[in-house]
Amino acid sequence: MPTITFAQSSGATTEITVAEGTSLMRAAVTNSVDGIVGECGGQGMCATCHVYVRPEFTDQLPELSDDEDEMLDCTTAERTDSSRLGCQIKMSPALMNIVVDVPADQV
Amino acid sequence: MSTSNAPTGVCPFSGATGPAETDPPAEPVAAPPISASPGTFAEAPVAGWVTIPDLYNDPFPIYQRMRAESPVHWVPAVNRYMVTSYAACHEIEQDEARFSADENNSLMKRAMGHSMLRKDNPKHQVDRDSYGSTLRPGTIKKHWNQIFASNHAKSLDALIAKGPGADFVWDYAAPYTAENLRLICGFHNATQEDLQRWSQSMIDGTGNYADDPEVWAKSAAASEEVNAAIDEMLPYLAANPDHSLLSGLASLPIPLEAIRANLKMTIGGGLNEPRDVLATTVWALLNHPEQLAAVKSDPKLHAVAFEESVRWVAPIGMYPRETTADVVLEGVHLPKGSRLGVVLGAANRDPRIFEDPESFNIFRPKKPHLGFGGGVHFCAGTWIARAQVAQIAMPALFERIPDLRLDPSSQSIDAGWVFRGLTKMPVTWG
Numbered sequence: 001m002p003t004i005t006f007a008q009s010s011g012a013t014t015e016i017t018v019a020e021g022t023s024l025m026r027a028a029v030t031n032s033v034d035g036i037v038g039e040c041g042g043q044g045m046c047a048t049c050h051v052y053v054r055p056e057f058t059d060q061l062p063e064l065s066d067d068e069d070e071m072l073d074c075t076t077a078e079r080t081d082s083s084r085l086g087c088q089i090k091m092s093p094a095l096m097n098i099v100v101d102v103p104a105d106q107v
Numbered sequence: 108m109s110t111s112n113a114p115t116g117v118c119p120f121s122g123a124t125g126p127a128e129t130d131p132p133a134e135p136v137a138a139p140p141i142s143a144s145p146g147t148f149a150e151a152p153v154a155g156w157v158t159i160p161d162l163y164n165d166p167f168p169i170y171q172r173m174r175a176e177s178p179v180h181w182v183p184a185v186n187r188y189m190v191t192s193y194a195a196c197h198e199i200e201q202d203e204a205r206f207s208a209d210e211n212n213s214l215m216k217r218a219m220g221h222s223m224l225r226k227d228n229p230k231h232q233v234d235r236d237s238y239g240s241t242l243r244p245g246t247i248k249k250h251w252n253q254i255f256a257s258n259h260a261k262s263l264d265a266l267i268a269k270g271p272g273a274d275f276v277w278d279y280a281a282p283y284t285a286e287n288l289r290l291i292c293g294f295h296n297a298t299q300e301d302l303q304r305w306s307q308s309m310i311d312g313t314g315n316y317a318d319d320p321e322v323w324a325k326s327a328a329a330s331e332e333v334n335a336a337i338d339e340m341l342p343y344l345a346a347n348p349d350h351s352l353l354s355g356l357a358s359l360p361i362p363l364e365a366i367r368a369n370l371k372m373t374i375g376g377g378l379n380e381p382r383d384v385l386a387t388t389v390w391a392l393l394n395h396p397e398q399l400a401a402v403k404s405d406p407k408l409h410a411v412a413f414e415e416s417v418r419w420v421a422p423i424g425m426y427p428r429e430t431t432a433d434v435v436l437e438g439v440h441l442p443k444g445s446r447l448g449v450v451l452g453a454a455n456r457d458p459r460i461f462e463d464p465e466s467f468n469i470f471r472p473k474k475p476h477l478g479f480g481g482g483v484h485f486c487a488g489t490w491i492a493r494a495q496v497a498q499i500a501m502p503a504l505f506e507r508i509p510d511l512r513l514d515p516s517s518q519s520i521d522a523g524w525v526f527r528g529l530t531k532m533p534v535t536w537g
């Protein structure tokens with residue numbers, strides 16, 4: 001099963017193993033990972049599931065939709081080239097051992 | 108089972124644990140489950156002491172007492188369970204399988220029809236998707252912001268023309284947000300005054316627990332007017348499309364009944380809420396000069412003040428849910444078919460989450476509030492509200508009237524609990 005590693009700005013990391021098809025946001029919220037809120041339940045409407053995906057995994061990510069793109073302009077922490085919405089990333093074999101950095105602020 | 112024993116618990120939101128306390132603690136601590144051992148639960152205590160007039164005047168001391176006793180009470184005066192803890196409200200909004208929005212005997216359905224707000228998925232999602240990109244940040248940036256700015260300039264002119272002693276809500280915030288909503292919806296055949304009248308009449312229907320026939324008559328009349336306005340606009344917008352909701356809906360295979368109900372819900376929720384947040388935020392800042400000075404010197408703080416205001420006085424203080432099965436919520440048993448009031452106004456002042464929760468404080472540590480709801484029903488107008496209030500109105504207002512202050516000769520009045528805001532707010536300057 002795919003494993004997600006959430007790295008906090010403090011240096012602490014949490015590793016979570018989830019079923020394929022689970023979104024990164026849902027995995028974080030279900031396991032009480034600090035710093036991922038997911039207010040809108042994964043509709044891409046709230047921008048509180050912002051993560052920075054480590055560069056080695058970006059090629060494997062689903063493409064950025066227009067809706068996700070505009071919502072990423074609304075994140076509290078600064079948007080970078082690595083920014084994605086956790087609710088739009090569903091776990092797949094391609095993302096087996098993904099590592100993401102959790103921003104310091106979500107709201 | 109006693110409801111007063113409150114051992115430690117794990118907050119499902121932050122994962123934090125801590126001792127339960129009944130007074131606002133110095134440090135936020137975790138929500139106490141009512142029962143100590145797994146598998147046991149309590150029945151909800153009955154809060155016979157809660158009355159609607161008291162809630163209307165000032166619900167917050169009532170919520171303090173309720174939250175300290177139990178996350179859920181049966182409240183005879185309201186004829187439903189009231190859920191007041193942050194953890195319990197959060198659990199409900201993230202779980203539509205057990206907590207349905209499709210309430211039986213809903214007054215809102217009677218007043219406005221069956222809108223997306225009272226549907227569960229997958230039906231809800233069809234309606235929600237039918238709103239397209241009108242309310243999304245991209246359209247706001249490209250299209251609505253300049254329209255809001257021009258509407259705002261006119262409303263501010265009108266306030267200034269009225270002169271010191273004018274009412275901030277009725278001479279400025281209401282016409283401004285109503286005009287914005289008129290254009291967002293696409294009612295080119297109505298005035299902002301129509302929008303205000305429709306909105307209030309149908310909201311009064313939605314809250315007509317007393318079953319007053321006169322309230323129903325007014326609500327039905329407004330509802331008919333909205334139907335007629337929609338019927339007239341749809342063919343026009345099909346031929347002359349713009350960025351409005353009705354324009355998008357004109358080309359979609361959505362039943363007219365759903366269009367009507369959703370638009371009525373939007374008229375109800377899209378006017379009073381930004382109006383009330385604008386007034387409450389400015390009122391709070393005018394009452395806290397040091398925070399006002401900070402906002403004036405750092406434009407980024409307009410958005411912070413806006414969020415703190417939504418936390419402090421959630422403009423929609425309570426919304427309904429119904430249990431689809433027997434459930435145990437934060438240690439309290441609720442039978443299947445229970446009617447719940449999810450009291451965001453109380454959750455947002457839960458001392459287990461927010462330090463010194465009763466104070467308006469833009470410098471507090473940032474935490475997510477529940478003012479916009481959450482889960483699938485997360486407010487579709489969130490970004491529109493942020494834009495028109497925090498991005499457009501507040502900076503321009505303080506720039507144009509830097510010495511705006513509350514009129515010392517006439518007291519402001521804040522009121523309401525299901526919907527709460529300023530009902531009177533005389534201001535002065537110069």
Ligand code: FES
Binds near residue numbers: 045
């Ligand atoms: S959970 Fe709201 S945008 Fe991802």
